[in-house]
Amino acid sequence: MSLNKFTTGLLFLLFLFTFNSSKTNNVKSTAVQDSIVAITISFVGDLMCHSPQFEFAKIGKDSFNFNPSFKYIRKYLYEADFTFGNLETVLAGRDEIFSGYPLFNSPDEYLLALKDSGFDFLFTSNNHSLDRAERGIVRTLKLLEQNKIFHTGTFHSQPDRDSIKLVDIKGIKVALISYSYGTNGNPIPKGKSFSINLIQDELIKRDIEKAKAEGADLVICYFHIGNEYERFPNNKQKETIQKTIDFGADLIICSHPHVIQPIEFFKSTKSNLDSVLVAYSLGNFYSNQRNRFRDAGVILNIKLKKNIATNKIKLDGLDYLPTWVFKGRTNLGNEFLILPSEKGTIDSSFSFLSEVDKFKMKQSYDDTKSLLTGKLKWIKTKRIYTE
Numbered sequence: 001m002s003l004n005k006f007t008t009g010l011l012f013l014l015f016l017f018t019f020n021s022s023k024t025n026n027v028k029s030t031a032v033q034d035s036i037v038a039i040t041i042s043f044v045g046d047l048m049c050h051s052p053q054f055e056f057a058k059i060g061k062d063s064f065n066f067n068p069s070f071k072y073i074r075k076y077l078y079e080a081d082f083t084f085g086n087l088e089t090v091l092a093g094r095d096e097i098f099s100g101y102p103l104f105n106s107p108d109e110y111l112l113a114l115k116d117s118g119f120d121f122l123f124t125s126n127n128h129s130l131d132r133a134e135r136g137i138v139r140t141l142k143l144l145e146q147n148k149i150f151h152t153g154t155f156h157s158q159p160d161r162d163s164i165k166l167v168d169i170k171g172i173k174v175a176l177i178s179y180s181y182g183t184n185g186n187p188i189p190k191g192k193s194f195s196i197n198l199i200q201d202e203l204i205k206r207d208i209e210k211a212k213a214e215g216a217d218l219v220i221c222y223f224h225i226g227n228e229y230e231r232f233p234n235n236k237q238k239e240t241i242q243k244t245i246d247f248g249a250d251l252i253i254c255s256h257p258h259v260i261q262p263i264e265f266f267k268s269t270k271s272n273l274d275s276v277l278v279a280y281s282l283g284n285f286y287s288n289q290r291n292r293f294r295d296a297g298v299i300l301n302i303k304l305k306k307n308i309a310t311n312k313i314k315l316d317g318l319d320y321l322p323t324w325v326f327k328g329r330t331n332l333g334n335e336f337l338i339l340p341s342e343k344g345t346i347d348s349s350f351s352f353l354s355e356v357d358k359f360k361m362k363q364s365y366d367d368t369k370s371l372l373t374g375k376l377k378w379i380k381t382k383r384i385y386t387e
Contacts, residue, residue, distance in 0.1 A: 035309040037171045038316065042080035043300045044323075045255045045282030047122075049089045049110050051100035052288045052327070056334045057109070062094065066113035069286065073338045076299055076321055076382070077118030082169050085114070085285065086224065086255045087122040087151075090129065090136035091143050100288070102184070103131040108143060115147050121167065123178045125153025125197045126224040126256065130186035137195055153178035153222070154196050161194040164211045172218065172306050172313065175211035179204065180224040181256070199225065199240060205247045212248060217306060217313050218272060221249040226257040226281055231293060231371065233261055233280040245276050251302070257281040259293040260368055263300070263318075263379065273315050277302065283368075286325060286338055296341070296364040297323045298372070301382065321382040322368035324361045328352065341365035342381060 057064040070077075077083045089104035096105050114122070122144065129137060137154045144151045155161040165176045179197040189195055197203065204221070211219045221244055226237050233241075241252055248270035254261075261280035268276045285297035303317035324341040328334070330352040341364050343349060353361065373379055 035307055037306045037308060038303065039081045039169050039172055039305075040079070040301055040303050041169065041174075042077065042083045043253050043279065043282060043302070044077075044083075044085045044285040045260075045297050046088045046126075046258060046284050046287060047085045047114065048284060048287035048289070049100065049104060049106035050288035051098075053100070053286070053336050054098055054107055054110070056327075056336050057107075064107045064109040066107075066110050067116055068332070069336045070113060070117035070338060073299075073323060073340060074117045076340065080118075080301060082120045082167065082174075083118050084121045084123070084220075084222075084253070085119050086126060086222070087111075087114075087124055087140075088126050088128050088255075090132050091140045092132035092136040093139055096132055096136070104128050105132050105136065111143055111147060111149070115149055119149065121150040121152075121176065123153045123176075123222045123224075124151050125178045125180040125222075127180060127182055127184045129154050129180065129196050130183045130188065133186070134189040134192065134195060150176075152176050152197075153180070155194050158194045161197070164207065164214055164216070166211070166214065166216060171308065172304060173216050175214070175216035175219045176222070177204070177207045177211065177219065178222040178224075199223065201243055204244055208244075208247045208249055217311070218250045218304070219248065220251045220253065223252065223254045224256045225254055226261070228257055229259055229291075229294065230257055231259050231261060237280060241278055241280075245278075246270065250276060252276065252278045253282070253300075254278075254280050255282055258284050258287070258289055260296060260298055260371055263372060272313055275315070277315065277318075284325065285323060286336070288327065288336075290327065292360070292363065293367060295325050295360065296368055297325070297338070298368060299323065299382075319380040319382045320368075320372060322365050324364040326350075326353065326357060326361075328354070328357065341368070 057066045059065045089106040091108055092105045099105050152165040167174050179199045181199055208219050227234050245266055245268050250271045250273050260283035263279045265275040283297040299321040301319050305316040306313045322341045324339050326337040326339055341361050
């Protein structure tokens with residue numbers, strides 16, 4: 001199948017149902033309406049934890065509080081029925097010594113803050129999955145399960161790897177699969193290739209086929225792939241995504257470049273949706289990377305509808321919230337704060353921002369808006385209102 005980009009106008013065919021308002025048809029209209037299930041799922045990019053982040057979060061010799069970093073963004077994460085992110089660190093415990101780049105190990109409180117901030121599902125297959133070898137994977141999975149956070153990408157065993165992760169979101173059955181381009185050269189445990197999903201065509205194809213055989217309404221594929229700091233996808237990304245579309249994936253979400261890359265749609269005869277949504281990179285949602293483009297992320301909100309009577313599922317809308325990471329001093333001390341960057345362009349709520357901060361925040365917002373709405377004008381930014 002050739003990779004035909006889905007044209008803008010066709011998307012609007014997804015949206016409207018018309019009901020007769022007369023009393024004689026009221027029962028019929030109500031029945032039709034009741035057969036429709038609508039959900040919103042939200043995705044963010046890389047959830048890093050560099051050493052300055054956990055140093056700023058330290059509240060005692062051996063204790064941390066990351067919750068304040070999410071205080072301005074939490075409500076937007078909670079608006080979705082299900083929120084996803086890429087956990088780009090491991091939780092190997094304090095005995096392993098906490099550290100950032102190049103070998104990450106983050107405090108347990110980091111995961112608690114993610115849960116408290118509204119994350120329901122974390123992808124764990126990325127180039128830092130084996131930063132603390134097998135013990136890092138095992139302990140991270142244990143903590144995710146103890147905290148009832150769904151996950152996929154790294155695994156306890158072969159049966160665990162072979163089982164498709166399915167979540168039921170208000171009656172829509174969603175399958176999640178996740179793969180990484182590599183592990184930074186950190187070796188996969190001998191005899192335990194199941195520990196992490198690497199990008200392999202046959203593996204991806206089998207997983208998608210199994211997910212559909214198990215009744216998934218939607219197959220979401222996450223890839224950790226691409227060239228760092230490049231704002232547009234490379235040929236390898238495109239080739240991998242083309243194959244995955246051909247295998248039958250419905251949504252493809254990617255990260256690793258640490259900058260935002262475009263969103264596109266592709267026509268597919270094998271997708272359960274009218275077209276396959278591809279987000280090439282959602283940037284850095286939370287990190288210590290401070291350069292232009294690297295301090296920006298996005299919350300991507302995807303609205304879906306399923307007709308229970310016909311089992312047909314449709315993309316019903318799409319918007320995004322640009323975000324920017326502040327690092328500096330507030331009246332509470334040194335803080336990392338994820339901010340909705342649009343708010344910085346319409347009011348002066350954040351009194352702790354310097355003029356340089358305000359400039360960078362607005363620059364970040366303009367960069368994101370220009371990139372994501374450049375070709376697809378119908379993608380809307382999520383409006384932010386002053387409280």
